[in-house]
Amino acid sequence: xxxxxxxxxxxxxxxxxxxxxxxxxxxxxxxxxxxxxxxxxxxxxxxxxxxxxxxxxxxxxxxxxxxxxxxxxxxxxxxxxxxxxxxxxxxxxxxxxxxxxxxxxxxxxxxxxxxxxxxxxxxxxxxxxxxxxxxxxxxxxxxxxxxxxxxxxxxxxxxxxxxxxxxxxxxxxxxxxxxxxxxxxxxxxxxxxxxxxxxxxxxxxxxxxxxxxxxxxxxxxxxxxxxxxxxxxxxxxxxxxxxxxxxxxxxxxxxxxxxxxxxxxxxxx
Numbered sequence: 001x002x003x004x005x006x007x008x009x010x011x012x013x014x015x016x017x018x019x020x021x022x023x024x025x026x027x028x029x030x031x032x033x034x035x036x037x038x039x040x041x042x043x044x045x046x047x048x049x050x051x052x053x054x055x056x057x058x059x060x061x062x063x064x065x066x067x068x069x070x071x072x073x074x075x076x077x078x079x080x081x082x083x084x085x086x087x088x089x090x091x092x093x094x095x096x097x098x099x100x101x102x103x104x105x106x107x108x109x110x111x112x113x114x115x116x117x118x119x120x121x122x123x124x125x126x127x128x129x130x131x132x133x134x135x136x137x138x139x140x141x142x143x144x145x146x147x148x149x150x151x152x153x154x155x156x157x158x159x160x161x162x163x164x165x166x167x168x169x170x171x172x173x174x175x176x177x178x179x180x181x182x183x184x185x186x187x188x189x190x191x192x193x194x195x196x197x198x199x200x201x202x203x204x205x206x207x208x209x210x211x212x213x214x215x216x217x218x219x220x221x222x223x224x225x226x227x228x229x230x231x232x233x234x235x236x237x238x239x240x241x242x243x244x245x246x247x248x249x250x251x252x253x254x255x256x257x258x259x260x261x262x263x264x265x266x267x268x269x
Contacts, residue, residue, distance in 0.1 A: 004040035008033060013053040014097075022077070024063055026052025032065050032073075034080060044080035048073050054097035054165070057105065064105055064119055066094045072107065074119050084123045086151055088115060095163040096205070099173075101187065104153055106173050108162025113155055114175050114185060121151035154190035158183045164205035167213070170227055174213050176202045182215055182225060194230035198223060203241050209248035216242025222255050222265075236265055 010029040017024050022043060023035040028051045034043040050069035057064040062083060065073040070092045074084035088094065092109040099106045105119040160177030167174040172193060173185045180200050184193040204216035212233060213225040220238045225231065240259030247254045255263045 006033075006035055006040040006042070013051070015055045017055055017058060019058045019077070024056050024058070024077075026054070026056060026065065026067075028053070030067065032056060032063065032075070032080070034063075034077070046073070046075050046080040046082065057098045057100045059100045059119065062119065064098045064100065066096070066098050066107060068093060070094065070109070072098065072105070072117070074105075082123075084119065084121050084151060086117055086149065088113070095161060096165040099166045099168045101168045104187070106166045106168055106187070108158075108164070108166060108175055110161040110163070112159045112162060112177060113157050114162060114166065114173065114183075114190070115155045116153040116173070116187065116190060117151040118153055119151070123150060156185060156190040156192070158185075158192075158195075164202070167206050167208045169208045172227070174206055174208060174227070176206050176215060178202060180217070182206065182213065182230065184213075184227070184230060196225060196230040196232075203243065205245045207246050207248065209246075209253070214246040214248070214253065216244070216246055216255065218242075220257065222246050222253070236263075238263060 008027050010027040012027055014026050018037055021037045023037050026032050030048050032046045032052055048065055048067040049071040050067040052067050054066055061077045063075050063077050070088040072086040075082050088109050092111055095108045095110055103120050104116050106116050108114045160179040160181050163178050164176050171187050173187050175183045180198045183195045201218035203218050207214040211227045213227050215223045218241050220240055222236045224233045226233055238257035240257040243258045244256040251266050253265045
């Protein structure tokens with residue numbers, strides 16, 4: 001039985017999230033919509049800088065939005081009012097949704113950079129303009145150090161486009177690049193703990209299950225890496241490209257492949 005239907009008038013490319021009676025969903029008209037979960041009535045709409053095509057993140061009455069441009073927006077979950085805007089720079093388009101742990105938000109961009117920011121920071125009027133002019137003064141040689149954008153905790157270059165959302169656990173951000181790299185970064189400092197090149201395109205967002213990092217690839221393999229060292233523990237082959245993130249329930253891993261199969265896999269013995 002249908003409860004309600006909301007016509008948002010534009011393509012929807014990312015999944016909704018539902019928090020405390022409100023549905024948050026992004027659309028291709030650059031908007032984030034907040035809808036009443038019981039009735040579908042719109043509570044507010046926020047206009048981002050570009051298409052919102054990934055699920056948003058929620059923490060402590062704030063919603064964190066990654067648009068297809070280079071900007072992260074943090075808005076009030078109650079009103080849709082923007083609290084923080086963070087710009088990763090010209091050409092550094094965001095490569096997936098934002099992962100939140102504690103007071104930090106983690107995300108990656110094309111051109112191979114991973115960021116950690118303080119999502120609780122607030123942008124005040126003129127602050128972004130001041131950073132812009134200081135950046136120009138640095139380029140012109142009139143400042144000795146580039147300005148640090150508000151909310152920055154750290155950023156690290158990992159090489160290759162980061163197109164999937166980081167997986168955060170064990171005080172580590174596990175990041176993959178489209179061309180096959182898997183990198184583990186310390187969530188506190190951004191320093192590299194380990195890095196592995198699987199030498200095949202990574203086609204699905206990584207999953208952490210216990211002490212293993214599960215990575216699906218274009219060659220049909222799901223690779224299980226040791227979360228502490230990056231060492232390859234095992235590999236399972238499907239008949240086609242791995243097209244979705246591996247899911248683990250209990251001792252069983254579920255994997256989907258582009259040739260149309262769903263696999264349920266468990267360790268022998």
